[in-house]
Amino acid sequence: MTAVEIVATVLLCAAVLLGLGRLVVGPTNPDRFVSADMVSVVTTVALAGFAAVFESPLYLDVAMIYGVLSFVGMVALARVVEGNRS
Amino acid sequence: MTEVSPRLSQYVVGFAAGMLLWVLLTGTSDGQELLAGVLVVAATMAVAGPRLAILGGVRLVPSAAVALVAYLGYFFYALVRANLDVARRVLSPSLPIRPAVVEVRTGLKSRLGRLLLANSITLTPGTLSVDVRGDRILVHWIDASPGTDLESATRRIAAGFERHIRGFLQ
């Protein structure tokens, strides 16, 4: 890995860790949902970064599918939170 | 210039979007791949097409392409500005925010236009669209000055995007 890749990896890891911290601390469930949403986007990007580091385009497909699934999951979660009140 | 009817434009736009996705995913412009793409997208549109009424709002006129490019340029400029704004707020120790929920009004008729406007509002400086109710969009504004009414909020948040979107959506 080059120095730039290491710095970028550290920043992305720090972002995920901060997100996970918010996920653990809360204080309310909506905060946890929001941080899960953000962490999933960062994870998608990090998977694309894997592809660059390992020189293997296979990871790009993994990133795409992960992004699609996390989006569907988030919208489903929003519907659950909403309930029948709308 | 006569406009294409919404019913036809729904299928044309759906097919074009499907083909674009196919070409990007396969990553080739090989003749056989394209033929397979045409077959797959046509089959998909035969099943899903009638339910894609949301795509009917696209105006299929030549000037729409120009408007789309202008919109994208304006949008990315706003996106970069929004992020510098976010960076400034997050990094300053005093956390200068003053949030409020305001309403803005939109003149866009189609559902796709309202969706795109709401999306654009979410990604621009300090605003997050929360809900779309008829022709009103509920916006969470991170830096609302007190006493902001509907007109001034509309002017400051939505008007710029709406002008651009109206070129290619109803």
Added chain:
Amino acid sequence: MRWVGDVFLLIGAAFSFLGALGLVRMPDVFNRIQTGTKAVTLGALSFLLGIGFLHPEWWTKLVCIGGFILVTSPVSSSALARAFLIAGVRPWRAPEDREAPAREEG
């Protein structure tokens, strides 16, 4: 080409980090959504652009991922924000605005 890609990679990672920092620092859930969505979306796009400069032969898939993030990230945050508002989460107000009505009606 190499160093252009590196610059975009760093910008992307830095904005992702800023988004996460905003998530930790902001006082309530709506402001967290704001900073989280915006910074992370631009961070993701910039990071993907950087990878595109390093590996130009992957650009079609990168455009797919980037376009997908650009379209879905605001949609999922808006859906979450709407759900919270409907479920009764009240937006945080600055101390000097506490007496004003929580929502400016037009």
